[in-house]
Amino acid sequence: ADAQNQSLYSVSNKAKVQVFGAFGFGADSNTLGTTSNGDPVKLSAGGGSGIGVGAGYALSKSFDLDFDLGYQISSLTPAVSNAEGTFTRSYLLATVKYKVPVNSTMQLKFGLGAGLYRGGKMDVDTSAAPGGGKLLINFGNATGFHGTGEMEFNLENDLFFVFGLKYYAVTYSGGSGTFNGAPGTAKDQDGSGLDFLAAFGRYF
Numbered sequence: 001a002d003a004q005n006q007s008l009y010s011v012s013n014k015a016k017v018q019v020f021g022a023f024g025f026g027a028d029s030n031t032l033g034t035t036s037n038g039d040p041v042k043l044s045a046g047g048g049s050g051i052g053v054g055a056g057y058a059l060s061k062s063f064d065l066d067f068d069l070g071y072q073i074s075s076l077t078p079a080v081s082n083a084e085g086t087f088t089r090s091y092l093l094a095t096v097k098y099k100v101p102v103n104s105t106m107q108l109k110f111g112l113g114a115g116l117y118r119g120g121k122m123d124v125d126t127s128a129a130p131g132g133g134k135l136l137i138n139f140g141n142a143t144g145f146h147g148t149g150e151m152e153f154n155l156e157n158d159l160f161f162v163f164g165l166k167y168y169a170v171t172y173s174g175g176s177g178t179f180n181g182a183p184g185t186a187k188d189q190d191g192s193g194l195d196f197l198a199a200f201g202r203y204f
Contacts, residue, residue, distance in 0.1 A: 008101035009154045011058045011203055018162070018201025022050040026074060028190035032085060033129060041076055043085045043124065045172055046193025048074030054199070064097040064109065083132065085124035089172075089191070091117045095148060104154070109164070111148035116141060117191065120172040137177035137186045144170025150197070162199040168192060 026044025033041045052070025059065055069092050076085040095113030102108060120139035126132030150164030168191075175186035 007104045009103065009105055009107050009152075010061045010099075010101045011107075012061045014058045014158075014203040016054075016056050016058070016160075016201055016203045018054045018056075018160075018199045020052050020054060020068070020070070020162070020197055020199035022052070022070070022072065022166070022195040022197050024048065024166075024193050024195030026190075027192040027194075029077075030189075032076070032124060033080075033083065033126060033132075035078065035080060039078070041078065041080055041083065043076055043087055043122070044074050044193070045087045045089075045120065045122070045189035045191040046074065046168070046170075047195065048072050048087070050195070054201070058203070061101075062099055064099060064111075066093075066095045066097060066111070066113075068093045068095070082128040083124070083126040085122075085126075087120070087122050087189070087191075089117055089120045091115050093146065095146070097148065097150075106154070107152050109148070109150040109152060111150070112146075113148075114143065114145050115168070115170070117144055117170050117172070120175075120189070120191070122175075122177070122186070122189070133180040135177065135179045137175045139172040139186075139189065140174035142170050142172050142191070144168055144191070148197075158203040160201055160203065162197065162201070164197045164199075166195045166197055168195070 026046030050072030056066035
């Protein structure tokens with residue numbers, strides 16, 4: 001048993017940095033129109049694609065504390081030729097992760113945390129479609145909560161690769177903006193979603 005424990009992949013008392021990419025799906029969406037086939041064209045405040053950087057510290061063999069700074073963008077689904085639309089935002093997340101070594105090259109991580117979501121912006125241009133126009137809405141800062149599940153792989157020389165999932169719950173409120181230049185307010189947006197994550201980093 002001692003020999004087996006010695007061979008498990010485990011990191012403690014080390015700092016780390018990483019870069020990551022994300023792609024996911026929003027929990028809710030806005031229907032902005034229809035395609036020529038009658039299918040709805042939607043835009044979500046969650047999901048989409050994103051990139052970011054992270055830093056953290058392996059507090060012990062069982063726990064990590066991570067901080068991630070990211071940017072994410074959602075686009076119209078499906079993409080259409082006569083309209084464009086995005087929902088963009090940035091975020092800063094803090095996550096405590098519980099680690100479970102599996103073998104000499106992999107450990108599982110289960111995390112819970114909270115985050116600050118900034119710069120929520122909906123930018124839609126349907127002016128090329130009948131009855132369309134330009135919609136621009138800016139939302140206030142929001143706080144949210146998230147849970148993560150990850151597999152971390154040891155690549156030797158303190159390098160590592162991570163593949164995982166993140167579910168997050170956040171609501172953007174206080175939206176105000178313009179439609180074809182006329183000012184107005186907007187309903188709250190559910191920015192919750194589920195993302196697939198991939199990261200590459202190094203321990204120091």
